[in-house]
Amino acid sequence: MTSEREPGVAVTADGPYLVSGPVRITRKAVVRSAAGEALVWASPRELPPAPERADGAVRLCRCGRSASKPYCDDSHRRTGFDGTEAAEPAGPYDEHAVSLGGTGIEVRDYPRLCVGAGFCENHAANVWDMTARTADSVVREVAMGMVERCPSGRLTYRLAADAPDNEPDLPVEVAAVADGPLWLTGRVPVRLTDGRELEVRNRVALCRCGASRNKPLCDGSHARVGFRDGDPEE
Known part of the structure; x- marks a missing residue:
């Protein structure tokens, strides 16, 4: 995008997201093991630019029905999409996150933000069990990596309680995750339809299947409804 405006995402009433400012739009996919475990994020792939509006914004689909995903093609109008927001406004993470403790690290968890990406566990371990063993620096390092790959910021860690x-370090970017949410990174503000803003965070997962019960945030419903975005290169 070439607009010189500050980066930002606006949620429109029963319509698309409007992405403004120098926010790169990419495609990302999860690299999985033979057993289906989430391992790492594949390198991002640039998407062809979409036509900008007169105000420089780009429209991204959030109803899940566009034939031009991740871009909006006005399918929300034809299908009567209900995009009513249910997410809490500014500041929910510190108010609701639960401390899991740890040694040399404090892991925190806000389950409502979960999108089911799966980076937090594998056949050998999971973040919740590992936290009690973080006196071992190898365990601590693995737990840190798992937390950092969480796209929604459900899990966070800090090196001391205070x-x-x-x-x-994530780019200012919105990535269409294969058959999943829009992954917004780099502390880009998200404005709701009533003018309030979500808490500005480094990692935010926005619904683009249209089925989340926590709109505009993703709640993992794309897996429940079998959302597919039909990317021909994957």
Whole structure:
């Protein structure tokens, strides 16, 4: 995008997201093991640019029905999409996150933000069990990596109870995750239809299947409804 405006995402009433400012739009997929376990994020792939509106914004689909995903093609109008928001406004994470403890690290968890990406567990371990064993620096390192790959920021960690969250260095970007949410990174503000903003965070997962019960945030419903975005290269 070439607009010189500050980065931002606006949720429109029963319509698309409007992405403004220098926010790169990409495609990302999860690399999985033979057993289906989430391992890492594949390198992002640039998407062809979409036509910008007169105000420089790009429209991204959130009803899940566009034939031009991740871009909007006005399918929300034809299908009567109900995009009513249910997510809480500014500041929910510190108010609701539960501390899982740890040694040399404090892991926190806000389950309502879960999108089911699966980076937090595999056949050998999961973050919740590992936290009690983080006196072992190898275990601590693995737990940190799992938390940092969580796209929604459900899981965070800090190096001391009074320290800020230790966040990965992520680009100002919105990535269409294969058959999943829009992954917004780099502390881009999200404005709701009533003018309030969600808490500005480094990692936010936005619904694009249209079925989330926590709109505009993803709640993993894309798996429940079998959402497919039909990317011909995957």
